[in-house]
Amino acid sequence: MQICVIPGDGIGPEVIAVATAALRVLAPDLTIKEAEAGWAVFQRTGTALPETTLALAREATAILFGAVASPSHPVPGYRSPIVELRRTLDLYANIRPTVGNEVDLVVVRENTEDLYIGRERLEDDGATAIAERVITRAASARIVRTACELARTRQAYGHPGKVTIVHKANVLRVSDGLFRTVALEVAADYPELTFEERLVDVAAMQLAAQPQRFDVIVTTNMFGDILSDIACIHGGGLGVAASSNLGHGRALFEPVHGAAPDIAGRGIANPTAALNCVVMLLDWIGRPHAAERLRSAITAVAAAGIRTPDVGGQATTREVADEILNQLSAQM
Incomplete structure (x- = not known):
């Protein structure tokens, strides 16, 4: 079973790194392949959704998507890759x-x-x-x-x-x-x-x-x-909100928060939404026990007060990630 991971722009790579780490712990048999898409890719290559990424997305059982930073003005040749994925894959x-x-x-x-x-x-x-x-x-x-x-x-x-x-x-x-x-x-x-x-x-x-x-x-x-x-x-x-994009036998999971360029690289992005996407992904591929393990870990860490600044805490992205991974390890 193959999962296509697309980190994207802004805080996308930061939170998707945490989500991917949890996914590897909970489902080590999955094949995870990373691909690129987004505004930064467009600026570098002239396309926001490379054909190689689209090919990996088509082959995958599910897609885990981070975020994209789309400009608010017309840019010739640019189309939002997440909108394009939804339409191309009929999600x-x-x-x-x-x-x-x-x-x-x-x-x-x-x-x-x-x-x-x-x-x-x-x-x-x-x-x-x-x-x-x-x-x-x-x-x-x-x-x-x-x-x-x-x-x-x-x-x-x-x-x-x-x-x-x-x-x-x-x-x-x-x-x-x-x-x-x-x-x-x-x-x-x-x-x-x-x-x-x-x-x-x-x-x-x-x-x-x-x-x-x-x-x-x-x-x-x-x-x-x-x-x-x-x-x-x-x-x-937004820091905890997750979503699924479903089609016939296809699914893409993405946090709702967007690229949040104002906090990108500062180490304070909330990874909870991306982790909740993994919960939804695991449920969708038929692994409810693994999904419940992660759901319980997320709840326990939040209840312990280990939270990023957007939800009233002082923890860093890394500290939240480490605590959740420790919770997962303790459950084994």
């Missing part, structure tokens, strides 16, 4: 769990279309910028079905089995109107679940103020990107 479902005080919810985000298809252009001699939004029946149906299956699985473990369909169909009547229509059609196949609708602005307000009212949220790409970041506040913030 259509982004799964973002949030667990915290009285909160246990999941945002299920469509991952391949919407505004993130990258169809943008300037008109009127540069005075007007236009972005195309694409919503399809097929992509909408499969993401809502993914959310429903997840809600049904969670229901078996005591969760309420509620799916919240989030859209803005009152304004975006054609694009979000299609998403809403398809979502309600799929919902009819799951009579054992409870469904509700929320406009995205109302959902954002309620997610910030009353997150415990949600179980599984399903929505389009950009809305899901925003809502999942709001949700993670209730689980400890």
Whole structure:
């Protein structure tokens, strides 16, 4: 079984080094192959996602991804490698769990279309910028079905089995109107679940103020990107938030925090999100015992107060990593 590891930019290499070390302890039989992608690679080679990296990603059972630093202005030839990987490998479902005080919810985000298809252009001699939004029946149906299956699985473990369909169909009547229509059609196949609708602005307000009212949220790409970041506040913030990008027989796991260039190289990056990605990866490849060992180690180290500055501690990345690896060794 082969795992492709792509550290990326900024703090990506720092936190992925910790995650990879834990993965080697928990699953020494896995073959781990490292590849490169990101803004720094683009600056050096002219491509952010080299063909050799894409080939390794295609061959791998799963991918562990760090972070990329994308520019906020147009750069000819540059495309975000994580967006490109999601689309090329058809990793259509982004799964973002949030667990915290009285909160246990999941945002299920469509991952391949919407505004993130990258169809943008300037008109009127540069005075007007236009972005195309694409919503399809097929992509909408499969993401809502993914959310429903997840809600049904969670229901078996005591969760309420509620799916919240989030859209803005009152304004975006054609694009979000299609998403809403398809979502309600799929919902009819799951009579054992409870469904509700929320406009995205109302959902954002309620997610910030009353997150415990949600179980599984399903929505389009950009809305899901925003809502999942709001949700993670209730689980400890970006430093601990992990996500999975799932397709048919493929998976990519990435921390949510991004490249964080302001703290890169300072040795204070929180590796917890990357370690939580390893938990999700181990569960996905069918190794729940190993996943639980790492989950327990993460919890024990945080409970002991060994935390990086972003979550109120004074520990370095290395100190957190050493304690978690020591916990794993003690469990053997």
